[in-house]
Amino acid sequence: MAARWNSEFYVAMEQRDLQASAMAVNNSGNFVLLAGRRCIAIKNLDDIDGEPLKKFPRQSKYEVGSAEWNPTEHNRELCVISSNQRLEVLCWSKGELTQSHSLRAHTRVITGLNWHRSDPNILASCSVDTFIYIWDIRDSRRPSISLSAIAEATQVRWNTMNSNILATAHDGDVKLWDRRKGTAPVQYISAHLSKIHGLDWSPRSETYLATSGQDCTVKFFDTTNARRAESVLTTNAPVWRARFTPFGNGLVTVVVPQLRRGENGLLLWNTDNRGSPVHTFVGHRDVVLDFDWRKRLPNDVDFELITWSKDQTLLIWKIDPFVQKLCGHRPEENAEEDLMEELVKTSSPKIQLLQQEFSLLNVHIPNMEVVKMDVTRRTCTVKVDSSLGIVCLQVIFPNAYPHGVPPTFQIVQGSTIDAHLASQLTQTLNHVAQQRVIKNRTCLEPCLRQLVATIEQYQSDPTDSKKQFDVNYTESSNLGTYNDTYIPFPRTSGAKFCSANILVCFGRSINIRKAAINKGETATPRALSALGNYGSKRSNGPVTISSYYYQKSRRTQQNPYKGPKAYVLVYDVSPLFYVNRFLADNYILAGDVVAICRYNKSIASSIGRVDLVQAWTLAELVSGPQQAEEDMCWTYHPFGNELMQSLISHYANQSDVQTAAMLCCIFGKENETNSKKITTKQRLIHPELIAAGKRWYESGGSPYHTIPVADIITEGIGFPLIKSTRSSSLENLRLHELQHPSIVDKDQNVNLYEYYKLSYAELLHRWKLLYNRVEVLKYMSTPSETYRGLEFLTDCQNCQKPSKYCTCDNCKKLSLNCIICHTSVRGSANCCLMCGHGGHTAHMQQWFVKNKMCPSGCGCRCLAETAEVFKL
Structure with missing residues (x-):
């Protein structure tokens, strides 16, 4: 039997009037968001007793279905909530919560959402309307990718290690999608005989997936061979959510809220021993609505589980080392040989990935010495000797690296450079690393080359203590010499026919190309790596890709031509066509x-x-x-x-x-x-x-x-x-x-x-x-297509049947009653796109001259909400 303890939690908050239906913990673990129909609240978990709960009113007649913070460091201030058919992207900054985007495309209730694990701008959502939309919040007018399934989608989850794979649940089936391979699923898994309520990818394996369903089971699948489940965990009630723990082989489950009778706890399982749960979290007085893991600080030993219940209490559970061991986890204070044994036993893919990056590192970078590379401790130490002094840099790689998480750079003991230069170096390295890991790419060698190039650039002008370093130059010239040899250079000329009788041409000036050839340079670089050589021969400093195209050339003795380096010409080629x-x-x-x-x-x-x-x-x-x-x-x-x-x-x-x-x-x-x-x-x-x-x-x-x-x-x-x-x-x-x-x-x-x-x-x-x-x-012989756009239907006040026209097709009576005068509408009418209430155009116009709320009392701000629809 599982132990039933209630001493490891403490009540972080209890708000009876909040009525929140969704919860989410941010990327850093500092704040928790609680969202409901009437308001959204944010609580600082680092200051439970001191800082008060911050509430932000929300006027909507729809409950919040899901909530989630952006998991990346770049957009960690963003969170998203789903309400009926709309996604609201919110920004938490300087103690204020404001809406930054409103995403609308679904025609039925949204059932699930999930931020991309590494791209800070990508978001996936699914709905009862059978569509799965992938959004890019940089262009929120419409989804960037639309995936369609036959059955309604209940869950969507991005793969934790592969940035292109996502899974969706449809009744008892799971579909895997690759956003690079069109709009058809790449794999189909017949998982359960009844409805699937939850999906979760393993944080330690790219192909390991857990599904929880109405049939009282949690099934584990290896997507490389998904004909049958690898293993099955059986419970006594339908499972609402099943999520992997950030430690060991643990799994936390909760039962379906609608069917729970007196069972308000969470169960902790060891997936290697599925006979019974190893621990039960007991403390809530009502059903658990949602739970999430708090990000652990570097010096913490205990993990923390945050839970939100229908009893409107927020509990924080301390997972001590003993409970962690029950899930097969060895805490960090164990001996180093035990840690090595565990690493060898599990053959962690993250260790292999870092070891592969270390083995491919070019250690012959000028003026740099690799002091130590430790795979087990995930660190790398290098030393750069220059006229400015010695730089000893230690690079620390987190467990999630390189999937959206950059390494940490520290100027350690033994360095002789001043504090200002050290700050400039770490700032530059962090920028380069972030640009790489945001695309799930390794960044050690590019960062080390950037380190050497920045120091050399600082040596060339040491008097300017506030010098801003040209990152683009070093990325294109120095970084390219090792990795970009076979990457073709962007086209410098081309032509394309556009629209009717229009030809668009672009290219570089003939005079500029001649001047380059006369100086012994190639007219066009053959690869990105050649751009560095192109710039080194010029006296006016380094050349970036941007300046190669867009900067104006100067008239000198060597280059008497003056004009733009690139041009675009538009021709009318009507005589060439019939x-x-x-x-x-x-x-x-x-x-x-x-x-x-x-x-x-x-x-x-x-x-x-x-x-x-x-x-x-x-x-x-x-x-x-x-x-x-x-x-x-x-x-x-x-x-x-x-x-x-x-x-x-x-x-x-x-x-x-x-x-x-x-x-x-x-x-x-x-x-x-x-x-x-x-x-x-x-x-x-x-x-x-x-x-x-x-x-x-x-x-x-x-x-x-x-x-x-x-x-x-x-x-x-x-x-x-x-x-x-x-x-x-x-x-x-x-x-x-x-x-x-x-x-x-x-x-x-x-x-x-x-x-x-x-x-x-x-x-x-x-x-x-x-x-x-x-x-x-008019002379087309094909029949006209059926209109598939947006149509407005009115529910008849007499027979409650939907009608497209003012007269009901069923009972032949006028179908719309004015919300103000309560008489049937025969002439011009207007209705709110959000709440559906309306009536005579004249009556509605008179009402909204002095009022903002809907005359029905539903709480809808009809004019503002309708305006938001047309903005999209």
């Missing part, structure tokens, strides 16, 4: 076919396009009546169809999508003027029309239309499904299975003709000829 904006603006599509062809021929002749004059002449000939036979016009001649197909194919191959699309539109429309019935003779000439069970020709139009009329869709002929977003890529064409091969054999290019019209419509949109674009889109 498409013409003048033609697009003056072509017509409405009216008689013969008149259309004659008019468009005259427009083409006015700008000297002889080839188009011939094309429109042939089109006029095909469409015009001939008197060769009494009951047959020339339009029914067997060559008419082939002629138009040849014309369209010719201009499409010449990239003249304008002419191809115009011919497709004109000869795919019904002609009202030449109204004649198809005779028996014509039916004999065209038996495929009868076999299809549908005439291509109605109301006098040509049966040789290159585009079949839209009503043939009902007979099963497929047309391309075009994506809603505008694009000129042929990948947008998806051909459906056709059920009339006899007709398709006569016109296999039907889908391409639809694409020509869509491409021409896109071109007209770029030319801002919107009216002409709409005319072309």
